Amino acid sequence: MAPPVEERAAAAENLLGMAVPADLTRLARALAARTEEVIVDAVAICEIPAPTFHEARRARHVLRRMRALGLGAPRLEETGNVVAELPGAADGPTVVLTAHLDTVFEADVPVRVRREGAVLRAPGIGDNSLGVAGLLWLGGALRALPGRGTLVLVANTCEEGLGDLRGARAAWDRYGARADAWIVLEGATFNRAVYAGVCSRRLEVGYRAAGGHSWLDFGRPSAVHAIGRLVDQIAAIRPPREPRTTYNVGVLRGGTTVNSIAASASLLLDMRSEDPAALDALDRTVRDLAAAVAAASDVEVSVEVVGDRPGGRLPDGHPLFSVVNAAAEAVGVPVEWESGSTDANVPLSHGAAAVCLGLARGEGAHTRDEAVDVGALPLGLTQACLVAASLLRRPALTKFAVIDSTSAGRSTRESVDQ
Numbered sequence: 001m002a003p004p005v006e007e008r009a010a011a012a013e014n015l016l017g018m019a020v021p022a023d024l025t026r027l028a029r030a031l032a033a034r035t036e037e038v039i040v041d042a043v044a045i046c047e048i049p050a051p052t053f054h055e056a057r058r059a060r061h062v063l064r065r066m067r068a069l070g071l072g073a074p075r076l077e078e079t080g081n082v083v084a085e086l087p088g089a090a091d092g093p094t095v096v097l098t099a100h101l102d103t104v105f106e107a108d109v110p111v112r113v114r115r116e117g118a119v120l121r122a123p124g125i126g127d128n129s130l131g132v133a134g135l136l137w138l139g140g141a142l143r144a145l146p147g148r149g150t151l152v153l154v155a156n157t158c159e160e161g162l163g164d165l166r167g168a169r170a171a172w173d174r175y176g177a178r179a180d181a182w183i184v185l186e187g188a189t190f191n192r193a194v195y196a197g198v199c200s201r202r203l204e205v206g207y208r209a210a211g212g213h214s215w216l217d218f219g220r221p222s223a224v225h226a227i228g229r230l231v232d233q234i235a236a237i238r239p240p241r242e243p244r245t246t247y248n249v250g251v252l253r254g255g256t257t258v259n260s261i262a263a264s265a266s267l268l269l270d271m272r273s274e275d276p277a278a279l280d281a282l283d284r285t286v287r288d289l290a291a292a293v294a295a296a297s298d299v300e301v302s303v304e305v306v307g308d309r310p311g312g313r314l315p316d317g318h319p320l321f322s323v324v325n326a327a328a329e330a331v332g333v334p335v336e337w338e339s340g341s342t343d344a345n346v347p348l349s350h351g352a353a354a355v356c357l358g359l360a361r362g363e364g365a366h367t368r369d370e371a372v373d374v375g376a377l378p379l380g381l382t383q384a385c386l387v388a389a390s391l392l393r394r395p396a397l398t399k400f401a402v403i404d405s406t407s408a409g410r411s412t413r414e415s416v417d418q
């Protein structure tokens, strides 16, 4: 049987090496010792449904918890984000810590959490109830850090699906100008750190024609025939492997009956890239094909952007890499750097220092069988605490030039939605 969480928390304490300043070690130890309380909060948060665009109930709960934990004067903003500012030294840096409130599940999906030893099961428990609970307790621990700068805690809306990072964008609008670093928390991606935000764009391409009778009007333009030609041509596009760039026609709609020439048809296309320039190039290619097929098929074309997530990446050698690597070393689990689609996309797209960190190990994200193993949670909390504390005490990080698309040999695993 796996050792209980308390024992692992104790093991996490012992791993903290001499390289970490003593007061940071004390802070991280105190936090790891409260792992059970973090879990209790994660369960309570998870059991309040929060589909994207419907996070208000969960947000009010988080607001009450921030008040109860004494995290400054938290407020619920018009955007739906819950924000607490913990002012620090006037000349110190400002660090924003965020975790998204929303889930991919509809409000009627059962969210009661089952616990089997170190494993918690429920839709949304890892993505991202545990992240939000971690945000609360990290805020509580970091509040006491001597000589720190200003800490801003944001439990934000709209990270998932068609939320299009609306909550993170709202946080950027408010704090982008003064924040020196951004740390995005995810519950279930322990020891994986996202340093590159994959940018994505979703298009709806529609064709329209006059339509008609399949026998009497044979030969008239058909929107369905046209969209079929377009899908064939899109499928022949060979996007670059480096920077990794992908596309997928995920939905096809059109026509009304088998004996009518289709008057309308449309497709939904998802495009992603590690490099915004490559995404733009793919976007242009698709639009050119859509127009050429429309002209050749004698139909009207419309192209609408139905989703647009900005991207960006930390440039090689950015100091945030060494801050995270040092914290990972301190807990004895090296970090794997990867690209992904998270709230960190927003600051990264503006050239701000940002990283997404995971707190525990999970599986089945975005499915009803989602589970997290909180065995690593003391380590995840310790690591995030050391990263945040280090950033809160260092001189301001300078912004970098937006988008360095060279990958310079750093290994990148499959990118993931989180």
Ligand SMILES: [Zn+2]
Pocket (backbone or CB within 6 Å): 100, 127, 128, 159, 186, 418
């Ligand atoms: Zn998530």
